[in-house]
Amino acid sequence: MNKLKIHLIAAARPNFMKIAPLYHALKKESWADPIIVHTGQHYDLNMSDVFFSDLMLPEPHLHLGVGSGSHAEQTGRVMIAYEQALIEEIPDLVVVVGDVNSTMACSLAAVKLGFKTAHLEAGLRSFDRTMPEEINRLVTDSVADILWTPSRDGDDNLIREGASTGKIDRVGNIMIDSMELIRSKIEAEAVYKKYDLEPENYAVVTLHRPSNVDDPDKLKQLCRTLVRQSEKIPMVFPVHPRTRKNIDKADMNGDLSKALNLKLLEPISYRSFMNLVFNCRLAITDSGGIQEETTYLGIACITLRPNTERPITIEQGTNQLSRADELESKVNQALAGPVRKRCSIDLWDGRTAERVVRSIQKHLNILK
Numbered sequence: 001m002n003k004l005k006i007h008l009i010a011a012a013r014p015n016f017m018k019i020a021p022l023y024h025a026l027k028k029e030s031w032a033d034p035i036i037v038h039t040g041q042h043y044d045l046n047m048s049d050v051f052f053s054d055l056m057l058p059e060p061h062l063h064l065g066v067g068s069g070s071h072a073e074q075t076g077r078v079m080i081a082y083e084q085a086l087i088e089e090i091p092d093l094v095v096v097v098g099d100v101n102s103t104m105a106c107s108l109a110a111v112k113l114g115f116k117t118a119h120l121e122a123g124l125r126s127f128d129r130t131m132p133e134e135i136n137r138l139v140t141d142s143v144a145d146i147l148w149t150p151s152r153d154g155d156d157n158l159i160r161e162g163a164s165t166g167k168i169d170r171v172g173n174i175m176i177d178s179m180e181l182i183r184s185k186i187e188a189e190a191v192y193k194k195y196d197l198e199p200e201n202y203a204v205v206t207l208h209r210p211s212n213v214d215d216p217d218k219l220k221q222l223c224r225t226l227v228r229q230s231e232k233i234p235m236v237f238p239v240h241p242r243t244r245k246n247i248d249k250a251d252m253n254g255d256l257s258k259a260l261n262l263k264l265l266e267p268i269s270y271r272s273f274m275n276l277v278f279n280c281r282l283a284i285t286d287s288g289g290i291q292e293e294t295t296y297l298g299i300a301c302i303t304l305r306p307n308t309e310r311p312i313t314i315e316q317g318t319n320q321l322s323r324a325d326e327l328e329s330k331v332n333q334a335l336a337g338p339v340r341k342r343c344s345i346d347l348w349d350g351r352t353a354e355r356v357v358r359s360i361q362k363h364l365n366i367l368k
């Protein structure tokens with residue numbers, strides 16, 4: 001029997017931990033040939049390659065090398081390059097993950113040529129159309145043939161938008177699989193020591209959303225607030241390339257380097273970053289994934305955004321939204337709360353990849 005070719009599209013940093021567990025699960029199946037397609041949206045060594053090694057992924061089988069650009073440039077370049085790859089490869093299934101520009105671009109290229117397409121992490125909605133990711137999610141979910149959701153709110157959003165229930169399979173949160181896949185390696189490190197931090201007595205900070213970092217005044221306000229809060233709790237802040245450029249442009253390096261308790265780092269590997277998260281007291285972020293990872297671990301998280309597409313993290317009581325001017329009171333509140341909270345979300349159990357494999361078998365009529 002010929003194996004079924006399954007394209008796993010990986011593009012940007014948050015995608016790599018979503019394809020890894022699925023790649024490993026499909027590799028075990030006699031009928032499946034998982035093929036990693038890297039669009040090249042993220043290309044720096046520490047934004048891409050280190051994630052492949054941490055997650056035991058092989059080199060991408062196909063590399064589209066699109067790089068950075070405006071939204072239209074990046075989306076267009078991915079569509080053109082991936083259309084060509086589809087024509088040459090003829091996959092049996094295309095799997096896109098998350099909500100980055102490449103997710104939408106590859107879905108559009110694939111469905112227009114009639115290739116069956118599945119979206120892993122379907123149904124999340126911030127209801128904020130100023131976010132590029134919300135547009136990517138809406139477009140991807142409206143064209144994909146199979147919709148794999150992480151939680152009940154995902155199903156509800158899709159049904160409200162008119163998706164047929166036959167397309168939706170609730171599979172759980174694949175990011176948890178990645179964390180569990182390399183948990184022993186994450187726990188074997190003590191990265192916080194390298195930065196003279198004590199376990200459960202520091203905050204991990206990440207910021208990269210255009211709405212927080214592209215406007216110099218907003219970025220200055222956020223950086224100054226972080227500097228002040230770091231006098232209360234030491235902070236470690238791996239800086240995303242977009243944020244790094246904007247810190248330089250806003251001329252904030254002087255102020256930030258004077259703050260002895262706020263350590264700015266280059267972007268770091270998945271394993272090292274997760275070790276910092278596992279041992280922190282608090283996360284301050286605008287990332288989607290970190291809201292979920294902290295909730296799973298029962299760690300307090302302050303999300304510097306007016307909304308979230310992951311409301312379940314708020315319901316669990318670990319995550320809270322914050323404006324820059326509310327950060328001080330939210331930090332105080334988080335530090336007054338428990339160090340770890342017991343959380344449990346149905347299907348966030350490290351077995352999502354197995355459920356995705358079963359769903360593929362069902363949708364492609366593959367007998368066990």
Ligand code: UD1
Nearest residue numbers: 012013014041042043044047068069100101132133241242
């Ligand atoms: C993208 C995703 C965002 C995701 C984030 C995680 C979209 C619309 N946004 O945002 O949803 O949360 O990835 O990081 O798809 N750059 C480098 N090296 C790299 C990659 C980027 O220096 O390897 C710089 C470039 O100057 C680039 C800028 O970062 O212009 C932004 O990169 P881009 O991929 O456009 O968006 P992100 O902000 O990373």
